[in-house]
Amino acid sequence: MPEMNIVQAVNSALDIMLERDPDVIFFGEDAGYFGGVFRTSDGLQEKHGKHRVFDTPLSEGGIAAIAFGMGINGLRPVAEIQFADYIFPAYDQIVNEIAKVRHRSGGEFWCPLTIRTPAGGGIRGGHHHSQSPESQFTHTSGINVVYTSTPYNSKGLLISAIESNDPVVVFEPKRCYRGPFYGDPHNVPTWKDHPEAEVPEAHYTVPLGKARLAMEGTECTVISWGAMVHVSEQAIKNCGISCDLIDLQTLVPWDKDAIIKSIEKTGRCVIVHEAPKTSGFGAEMAASVQERCFYHLEAPIERVTGWDTPFPHTTEWDYMPSPARIADAIMKTMEE
Amino acid sequence: MPEMNIVQAVNSALDIMLERDPDVIFFGEDAGYFGGVFRTSDGLQEKHGKHRVFDTPLSEGGIAAIAFGMGINGLRPVAEIQFADYIFPAYDQIVNEIAKVRHRSGGEFWCPLTIRTPAGGGIRGGHHHSQSPESQFTHTSGINVVYTSTPYNSKGLLISAIESNDPVVVFEPKRCYRGPFYGDPHNVPTWKDHPEAEVPEAHYTVPLGKARLAMEGTECTVISWGAMVHVSEQAIKNCGISCDLIDLQTLVPWDKDAIIKSIEKTGRCVIVHEAPKTSGFGAEMAASVQERCFYHLEAPIERVTGWDTPFPHTTEWDYMPSPARIADAIMKTMEE
Amino acid sequence: MAAKKKKQVTLHVPSAPFRPGDKASFALFENEPGDLPRPNPIKCTASETTDHAYGLVRVLDFDGNASGPWDPKLTPDELREGLEHMVRMRIFDDRMMKMQRTGKLSFYMRSFGEEAVAIAQTMALENQDWIFPTYRQPGAQFVRGRDMVSMINHCIGNVEDNVKGRQMPVHYTYRDGRFISVSSPVGTQFSQAVGVAMASQYKALDECCITWIGDGSSAEGDYHYALNFASVFKPPVILNIVNNQWAISTHANLASGNPTFAARGLAYNVPSMRVDGNDFLALYAVTKWARQRAAAGEGATHIEVLTYRAGAHSSSDDPSRYRPGDEHEAWPGGDPVDRLVQHLVAIGEWSEKQQKELEERVDGEVMAAYKEAVTYGDLANGPYPSADTIFTEVYEEVPWHLQEQWDEMKKWSVD
Amino acid sequence: MAAKKKKQVTLHVPSAPFRPGDKASFALFENEPGDLPRPNPIKCTASETTDHAYGLVRVLDFDGNASGPWDPKLTPDELREGLEHMVRMRIFDDRMMKMQRTGKLSFYMRSFGEEAVAIAQTMALENQDWIFPTYRQPGAQFVRGRDMVSMINHCIGNVEDNVKGRQMPVHYTYRDGRFISVSSPVGTQFSQAVGVAMASQYKALDECCITWIGDGSSAEGDYHYALNFASVFKPPVILNIVNNQWAISTHANLASGNPTFAARGLAYNVPSMRVDGNDFLALYAVTKWARQRAAAGEGATHIEVLTYRAGAHSSSDDPSRYRPGDEHEAWPGGDPVDRLVQHLVAIGEWSEKQQKELEERVDGEVMAAYKEAVTYGDLANGPYPSADTIFTEVYEEVPWHLQEQWDEMKKWSVD
């Protein structure tokens, strides 16, 4: 099976969907001729034509708005937001319009839109090229929220998102585009030989709403998504505790069964994300887990997250959850 | 002491601050000549002049942007967003700019801005005049988030917000503007004779970051904010359980001491808000309470919230937490 | 480095021309019918429309005579059809407003004084064209044949409401008539309409999309997105800005310092017209011209529809608090219904008597529709759509967490 | 109701005029120095600037001669000062770029080819005026006297960085020079600057605010907010749009379908100018004119600065992937440094030798500043500002939850 990094996997998903469905259309800032600042759409304009893969004016609000219009008029638009930090000018269109049109119109109009955007830190991007704003999309019903972590799920989830008749916002961990990230900035591996980098060339899906069990264990459940899945993996290895590592993949709707099953087994839970703590999606996870598994819990649910501050530039390694911090949280749940 | 409803209390706070501080300036859509669609700035343009209280173009993004500029250039702007549902075009300016300017500039620039906006349901506003988007502002550090519930705290918190050198977003429960709301749409009381409607004419503050103990009890802690405080009060009365009712007042930073103290006493917790459940601020409250008070908890923390759907029009009473639903949740925590 | 105080003091904030107590008086329209040429819609450049963007396209003079190159030469039957739709709109609005006062609706917004806008413009289009309205263009639905009972069902939120009581009154959806769902956040439809048109263009269909925005709402970012994306991608879209002088209590001079709203389109290289919005014929003609451009692949047209909001903003406000009670009378554009009647009479195709009969007939129809609609319930008395509708059509299928909450809701439903 | 297929097929998407492999060739500038009058800045209406908005204000011809009503008549000393700042900017940029390649900075953006913009325009202002830049106007800081060591400290994120390593390089803050903090989200400063100016106006101070936005970024909503609020409230603000032809890989013809960017200002009733951005004298003159308008309470001026982004967008991209490698050479506006040198030589106030000496001296100063700065650390080797700076100045005071996290962080700090 071919090996792909996430950039290639995303490119392959777009390519396949453009090929299969004439209603699929892809656009964004620098996403056409140039193939995107991260090269995720490299070669696609040349292959599929300028009317199907194109650059837009530099206007995230406008991008979301025209995507809305295309979606309700029968296309299946896929829009790129160059950095997740720049999605906010489109926030109104997403939460007030795109998310609500099916409902408000009594089902007469709907918008099968996919928005994909590189998110997260670790590339020295400072506070406006590092944010991980997934939780700010999870409070609004009518949209699904996805956060990928590997080449395999980046392709499979993106295809599912494009095929879904509901709007989906897909966050991709830009730090992992070309290799997994294990929390050590000086160690820059590629995806080579990583099992999740074996990506079929052909069409396949990873279903929305289903988590991935990245590691299996018995003592503690670690729930994570995006780049932090790999950092958590490292932490689990370092501390030597037998853990389930759940890569959530889809945040809305999240995989209740997978989580309950695991917590009922382990009785302990650590949630890891790089976004700030307060009202991060870890809050929802913790609130839900204690609601549903209260009598199985042996210890407080721990959250290991970015701090409640803007994302720093020079000191980003002090900001992002490290294997040491995660391992410490796992050990802490074990003490009880 | 004079009796005021929330509209009058807000008006009084604005009036006093315009009087005391020449750097205070107030503006918004229809907020000048007309005095606001809810009449909260009635008479203030006439009294303080058109250059201090004025209408703006219909552009929430522009309002936030000019407020930013005024704030960093020495004024103390107070901006009204006509309905909280319409704050999203300003979301980028708020979360990426206003919240971060002090930090990003190494403290050389800051923005002592207050944004106040009527929020919440119960006025048959459908899904775009009823939302309660407070949690979408709690994930971003650099701003404080306030949700008022009574005439007394609406005035005192607004004055604190205006006097704060940090940006503050103040949500006001529009359903309670002219009277408290006890969950029965057919019962429309005014604020007359309500103790929290006794509002001094003069300047006073309710400090940011401090909760209000609205009812005192021993068996269960109910945490709420906005209009739901009154509905919770009704629920507590109906079910006859002795409860602490904590009116959170400030969501960021929330009053840790008040909450821990109460939960350590009662061992039970119910959180009530009208925003959707998933990633509502109740999630943060539940996650934090179990983190900090795990060994005091006798039962799972319950959340009673709006549903994860758009806010409906005709069936809004089936959407908003009712006294019955809240009472049921309290009883449920008692069963354990 | 600190700057010195200047003598001249403080912020410039424009005042409305007239406030309660003032005597309103408007400048007369500068252009007469026939003043402005009708450029060839195909290959017309933006700069060729400069006079149109700063002037005013008219067909009807104030004596009811039609003239000039913009006269669309409608047949008397077509004119009578337009008149009937306008009369129906006005009577319908009045009936709804009365129902609102009795609590049968939560809220209402009339098209009063602006009836010609949606009706003339929709009549100028083809049936396959998309309509993306604000709350002041419900009249388009009459043109597309929507049953009044169904419209009332929506407004009174009864069990037959096609949007299931989810939206406030006047927020219609009517897919069969290609009338896209009205949304409360102002401005959003304007930029979305460009996407609708881009999809039509992508599919190479002979369709266009028409949309409107208010003078006030044109200050939103969506206005800029719409014009700018339209200027780049040249999709078949007709971008109307309805300048009815007011945005709730805020006068159009606070919406923008621009000389005319139409002129803004020129700067985006989009041919732009200003049209008398109470002149049925001029509105029809300009829209037809824009539709020809769209069909020929020439892209967008920007149209400022100059009119006056004759009534309150909505059932929630009292305009005498912020504008002279008789300001409407001073408006030089008159009333769109009266002006079309005057024209039909002038050409010998209508009479006062016929007008009276028409009004009576339509009133009867509206009454009948109303009576039928209330048999399906109303907001004051129910029945409403079941509370189950809170959970459906949020997503294509109900996800587990909504199902769980739905089950919970059922325990408590106040239905 | 479904529409029929049209023959002509599909979406219109503009192409860049030239892509790699193409031979770039630009139309020559249409206006010569002297072509456009200099209207009285006080009471100048927007329409009086129509020719300026569609044309191009120039002072320097391509032989280095200054002429016409826009000649600001700067003294040779002033010209030499401007030249020195521009030379410093270029050498500084080159040094930083080299440091970036060695990892001492994470990222860099040059002003290459656009040095005149910030420098001439800031020189035309008063010291109390506010500067609200993008990442392509760092040169304003030289005019305001900022120490290069301090600028480099910021770029290399060492312990002396005044913004404490929080922002990416080039995102300067310099309050003493009234240079407001640069922010990454493009466009936001444009509308904010209107608020800055409104505050100056409110306080009746003799101050204005100057700001810039890129051709690409002018598609953001903030562009519309800025122009529109400025047109209504008439604050003392100078709104520049730097049209350097490119937004990363996207050509300006995709930024907007408008004929000139300046012309958009006319539609907001704001006097608007298009100016040769590589002509130091023209830039200076137009800015001075705008400043006079601001001081007189006449409100905003909109200026399109026509230039060419001679280098890469940033250290992260390779422009030869999306435009001809020699496109820059074909740009008719030439190079701003060369053109000012040519002028100074032409008037007998400068020589090649002096230029060489200047470059050597400045190179030495930059080198010295660089050497000093790295003694305080750099991104590759540290020391950085302590991780404690993550928690400070988020709020005026550290709230309890940040304090708690700060304490937690200290346990783990990788410092």
Ligand SMILES: Cc1ncc(C[n+]2csc(CCOP(=O)(O)OP(=O)(O)O)c2C)c(N)n1
């Ligand atoms: C984004 C947003 N902000 C504010 C409002 C509240 N609002 C509803 S209509 C209106 C005035 C609109 O005026 P205009 O655009 O001129 O349209 P008109 O009502 O005159 O047709 C306002 C402020 C809203 N619906 N949406």
Ligand SMILES: Cc1ncc(C[n+]2csc(CCOP(=O)(O)OP(=O)(O)O)c2C)c(N)n1
């Ligand atoms: C809101 C936002 N969207 C996208 C970006 C990414 N980005 C940074 S610079 C740039 C291009 C800007 O082009 P232009 O405005 O022409 O300015 P120039 O770089 O040419 O000076 C883009 C897309 C951003 N910084 N902010």
Ligand SMILES: [Mg+2]
């Ligand atoms: Mg209006």
Ligand SMILES: [Mg+2]
């Ligand atoms: Mg550019």
